[in-house]
Structure formats: structure tokens, C-alpha cells
Amino acid sequence: MLVLFFLVSLAHALYANSKHIYELTPDSFDDVVYKTNHTSVVEFYAPWCGYCQQFKSQYIKAAQASSDVAQYAAVNCDSPENKQLCNEYRIEGFPTVLVFRPPKWTGKITRKNGHSSEIYRGERVASKLTEFVKGRVKNYVKRVNAGKFASFVAPEDKPRVLLLTSKTSISPMFKALAIDFLGSLEFGYLTVTDQIRSEVEKLIDLKQLPQIVVIDRHGSFHRYEGPTERTAIAKFLGNYGVAEDGETSTRGAFLRGLKKGLYKSFRDFKKSRAEKSKSAKNVKDEL
Ligand SMILES: *[C@@H]1O[C@H](CO)[C@@H](O)[C@H](O)[C@H]1NC(C)=O
Numbered sequence: 001m002l003v004l005f006f007l008v009s010l011a012h013a014l015y016a017n018s019k020h021i022y023e024l025t026p027d028s029f030d031d032v033v034y035k036t037n038h039t040s041v042v043e044f045y046a047p048w049c050g051y052c053q054q055f056k057s058q059y060i061k062a063a064q065a066s067s068d069v070a071q072y073a074a075v076n077c078d079s080p081e082n083k084q085l086c087n088e089y090r091i092e093g094f095p096t097v098l099v100f101r102p103p104k105w106t107g108k109i110t111r112k113n114g115h116s117s118e119i120y121r122g123e124r125v126a127s128k129l130t131e132f133v134k135g136r137v138k139n140y141v142k143r144v145n146a147g148k149f150a151s152f153v154a155p156e157d158k159p160r161v162l163l164l165t166s167k168t169s170i171s172p173m174f175k176a177l178a179i180d181f182l183g184s185l186e187f188g189y190l191t192v193t194d195q196i197r198s199e200v201e202k203l204i205d206l207k208q209l210p211q212i213v214v215i216d217r218h219g220s221f222h223r224y225e226g227p228t229e230r231t232a233i234a235k236f237l238g239n240y241g242v243a244e245d246g247e248t249s250t251r252g253a254f255l256r257g258l259k260k261g262l263y264k265s266f267r268d269f270k271k272s273r274a275e276k277s278k279s280a281k282n283v284k285d286e287l
Pocket of ligand 1: 183
């Protein structure tokens with residue numbers, strides 16, 4: 001009976017099959033939206049609402065285009081278990097898109113749920129939403145100019161990640177990587193102008209731009225050679241620091257499991273991990 005109910009409610013969920021959109025419930029909402037330094041987009045909808053059905057393909061498109069800079073989620077307000085959640089956020093019309101921004105992390109403990117939320121009132125078009133969301137990603141990437149270059153690349157306890165680019169603006173994906181490694185790696189970007197080119201070239205080969213270089217604690221340089229893709233870069237950066245968020249982190253494993261319906265909450269995920277490692281240990285003890 002319970003299983004049947006679960007299947008029925010998933011069947012009505014608009015985004016159960018969309019790779020980049022998490023269908024949230026009261027069990028998972030706080031874990032996904034508040035326990036992260038990433039920006040989250042949440043669409044509150046009802047499956048029967050015409051505007052929601054119209055918006056669906058645009059929302060999926062937006063998530064595809066920018067799931068590597070922000071999280072995308074949805075709440076089915078027609079589902080009985082979500083009624084209270086939708087009341088709490090004062091959802092009055094469907095669809096309502098809320099964008100949640102975490103407080104800036106300063107190294108101190110911040111108050112829980114210090115996030116701000118704002119209603120997206122723009123056009124319900126993927127490109128417009130994506131643009132809006134990209135502008136709401138917190139920035140932890142420092143601008144490194146000619147005056148700061150020497151000190152940025154000097155040996156220091158915390159390894160540094162430097163994006164060398166010909167552009168003057170920071171790529172949103174690089175901002176997202178800085179969030180994944182918050183507290184572990186320091187991020188900077190340097191716009192290579194004619195003025196500083198020769199100074200930089202004394203240390204770094206600038207044949208190719210953009211490029212990412214890690215300066216480890218001993219001051220050695222390590223150039224990233226792979227594709228310009230968040231997970232691939234995160235794997236490389238994992239050699240020098242620890243990701244607390246993103247695909248390669250523990251949280252990433254939880255989010256994948258949530259998407260597959262394996263867990264309902266982070267607590268579920270932790271419990272299942274603990275059980276797995278316990279049974280692995282038992283097997284080892286028996287051998
Ligand atoms: C932000 O990142 C820091 C460092 O990893 C972490 O201590 C803090 O809990 C994170 N904040 C949130 C809201 O998850």
C-alpha cells in the first residue's frame with residue numbers, strides 16, 4: 001500500500017525523471033537548500049496547473065544549462081506531505097520560483113538558515129532564469145592583479161587555485177568550484193593583460209588561456225590539463241584540497257542517492273553509510 005502510494009506520488013511529480021532537478025519533501029528540503037554554500041533555485045508547483053506544465057521544459061533547460069553553478073529543485077505542492085512546506089513559504093500561485101542564497105561564509109560559524117530568499121519575477125524562459133541565477137552565485141574568488149600576483153603565488157599553508165584568463169569577469173563555474181572547496185583551497189583569477197604578461201610568464205607558461213594552475217603549499221605549480229568541466233576539475237583539485245560540496249564530495253553522493261530515491265534525507269544517507277561500513281567491517285573480522 002505504502003509502496004503503491006509512493007509510486008503514484010512520483011508519477012505525478014513533474015521532475016522525477018529530470019537529471020538535474022531534485023524533487024524535495026519536508027525530509028530533504030533543509031538538507032538540500034540550507035546545508036550548502038551554493039545558491040538554490042526551487043520551483044513550487046502543482047502538476048495540474050497549466051502554467052507549470054508550460055514552464056516545465058524551460059525549467060529543465062535552465063537546470064541543464066546552469067546546474068554546475070547552482071542547485072535546481074522542485075516542490076510538488078499538490079502532494080499531501082508537502083502542503084505545510086508550501087504554506088511555510090507562502091506559496092500563493094503556481095509556479096512560484098524562489099532563489100535561496102546562503103550567507104557569505106567568513107570562516108566563523110554562521111547561524112543556521114541565515115539564507116535569504118527572493119521570488120524570481122522574470123520571464124519564464126530558460127535563458128532569462130539562467131542569467132538571473134548566475135548573478136546570484138556567491139563569489140569567493142579573489143581578483144589577483146599585478147600588485148598581488150607575487151604574494152598570491154608564494155608558498156603558503158593553504159594551496160591556491162589560480163585561473164588565468166583573458167576575460168575580465170569570473171566564470172560562474174569557477175565561482176562554484178571555489179564554493180565546493182571553501183575553507184580548503186584559496187581561489188583567485190588573473191586577467192592576463194599586456195602589462196603583466198611578462199611578469200607572469202617568468203613563472204607560468206601562458207601558451208594556453210584560459211588555464212588553471214594550483215600552487216601547492218611548497219610553492220610548486222601544477223597545471224590542469226583536462227576538460228573545462230566542473231567535476232573533472234574538482235577531481236584534479238581533490239589532489240590538493242577537500243571538497244565539502246559538489247559531485248566529488250560526500251554531499252554529492254547524498255544528492256545522487258536522493259535523486260535516485262535511495263534516501264529521503266541526509267540522516268538516512270548517513271545511517272545507510274554507517275550500516276554499510278559496519279557490515280564491511282564484520283565481513284573483514286570474519287575472514
Ligand atoms: C560553508 O562552508 C564552510 C566550509 O566548508 C562550512 O563550514 C559551512 O558550514 C558551510 N555553510 C553552509 C550553510 O553549509
